Structure formats: C-alpha cells, structure tokens
Amino acid sequence: MNIIVTRPKEDGSPLKEKLETMGHRVILMPLLRIVPRPRAFIRKLPYQAIVITSANGIRALSGHTELKSIRMLTVGPQSMKAAKEAGFLKVEAHGDLVGLATHIRKTLNLTAGP
Structure with missing residues (x-):
C-alpha cells in the first residue's frame, strides 16, 4: 500500500x-x-496534574524543571515514554483520548483548581 x-x-x-x-x-x-514558544511563564500553583496529548507538548514543557515532579497524564505509551525521557517523574498513560478523559473525571477533583 x-x-x-x-x-x-x-x-x-x-x-x-x-x-x-x-x-x-x-x-x-x-x-x-511545530514552532515552540520561548520558555513560557507558568504560574506557581498547586497543580493536581499536567495533561499532555502529544509529544510536542512534552517537548515544550521539558525545560520547566519546576514541573518535573507534578503528576503527568498522557494519552498513550509513546507520550508516556517521551515524558519519562524528558525527565518527568510521575507519568501515567491511559490508552487513548477517551481513556484519558475518563481517568481525569474519576481521579481529579474538578472543582479544586488546576
């Protein structure tokens, strides 16, 4: 083909x-x-998680060492692998977009902020 x-x-x-x-x-x-922005300002907040849907997002955040220990939720195994290789410490993969959305609804407090 x-x-x-x-x-x-x-x-x-x-x-x-x-x-x-x-x-x-x-x-x-x-x-x-994909043209990454210069290092974007990210406010210091008590984030519940970072949700990533592509390796491009991981590359964009990889220089933010202050984010490396925050729980990261990814779509699938490739994004999870890229996040771990970029130095993120608490990374989970949830199969596909539907699985990720379901996991977010079940495990994050949607009224508690980011």
Missing part, C-alpha cells in the same frame, strides 16, 4: 519507519511545522 504521512517530520519519521517495516511504501510529507 502507498501511504503519505503528513505529521511533522520529528513525529512522522518513526511512523514512516514502522509502516515501512510492515511492507508499505511511505512518503513523508509534513504539512505542519
């Missing part, structure tokens, strides 16, 4: 390789370029 991967290059390359090992012909054609 011929497949075009449109994810940003840093995210699309591993997917391209995986698809090629499955026997597909893959063209990497990124349609997005």
Whole structure:
C-alpha cells in the first residue's frame, strides 16, 4: 500500500519507519511545522496534574524543571515514554483520548483548581 504521512517530520519519521517495516511504501510529507514558544511563564500553583496529548507538548514543557515532579497524564505509551525521557517523574498513560478523559473525571477533583 502507498501511504503519505503528513505529521511533522520529528513525529512522522518513526511512523514512516514502522509502516515501512510492515511492507508499505511511505512518503513523508509534513504539512505542519511545530514552532515552540520561548520558555513560557507558568504560574506557581498547586497543580493536581499536567495533561499532555502529544509529544510536542512534552517537548515544550521539558525545560520547566519546576514541573518535573507534578503528576503527568498522557494519552498513550509513546507520550508516556517521551515524558519519562524528558525527565518527568510521575507519568501515567491511559490508552487513548477517551481513556484519558475518563481517568481525569474519576481521579481529579474538578472543582479544586488546576
């Protein structure tokens, strides 16, 4: 099968390789370029958790050492792996977006703030 991967290059390359090992012909054609902001100001608050839905979010937060010990909830195992490699200490994966949303509703106090 011929497949075009449109994810940003840093995210699309591993997917391209995986698809090629499955026997597909893959063209990497990124349609997005992720440009991180300079180190954003993040207010010091008693956060319950950081919720991350992509490796790009993890890369954007990786320079914030003050966040490394806050519980981080990720979508799946790849995001969890990226978070651990970036030095985050309390990382959980919840399978998919529905699983993550369900876990948030069950375990976080939605009226207690961030």
